[in-house]
Amino acid sequence: MVLKKATFAGGCFWCMVSPFDEQPGIHKVVSGYTGGHTDNPTYEEVCTNTTGHLEAVQITYDPDVFLYEKLLDLYWSQIDPTDPGGQFHDRGESYQTAIFYHDVEQKKLAEDSKVKLDKSGKFNKPVCTDIRPASVFFEAEAYHQDYYRKNPLHYKMYRKGSGREDFLNSHRR
Template identity: 45%
Template structure:
């Protein structure tokens, strides 16, 4: 009886050790498929919503990129004092969605022919930009821009910037998931800003 109990205990112990050993490996494998991408497309509330609707995107965080001040505040950025653009950090599962798909989603959610403005928001802080991290991302971004230019969809030049990703600074907490936390205020802003109307004019119905 004691031998049987000892064998049972040993079996359970081996299983527990095995599970404990595999857990970090599985977690590491999952983390290995995660990627981050950075974009600016005017109001970061709206870009958060746009990217979080993409299958395979795990999160989009509002923030600031491309300026000269460390840890900028919303007040300073919105006043145009820092050179930053309202941006989003997109965390995505590379096994489920490609960087190319993120580029497609980006273009369909910006006005690429208006410089230093997006819809009702004007100023360099609302410029549109793709912030690449690798040469492969740069190549894909450049190719996607060239494809739009060659399509002759727009008579005007595409002014969206494609630049190396600088430091990303997360925006204040009250900006994060604003479209979820404040749906009425968000929809009121988005409609009155003419974002959906202009996007349909540029790209057709979604």
């Protein structure tokens, strides 16, 4: 079995773990920071929007069980891909959306899926999620890992209060 990595920024990383976690073929989902210029950033540093990093999740998966295309579909269904300023009530660079590709095939599939979504008519604004080459991924602090499991009540309140839950419910396919 050859495992691969997929890296997605979708706003607050707390909300990006649970949709991927426990899917068949998903071996690990880690919250962290990527895309910036600061080594080993802390959450507090990333929140200043001076590191260039985005909050992201890195998924280790078995492509024979869970195709990258399915990961992309699941990713797109968790975000507002038309918002360049962040996600929902979370604003700023660190909350922007991006797909970080790990190889040429992922790049092509991500670009194709973005074009398809943009042409679908699902949104009344253009899809603006960046597609970038993967760079160093820095694992977030331990208290951020599996947050939805460790703090289920706070997680549910945050997801609802941030506007994410209502947006996703109103845009279900």
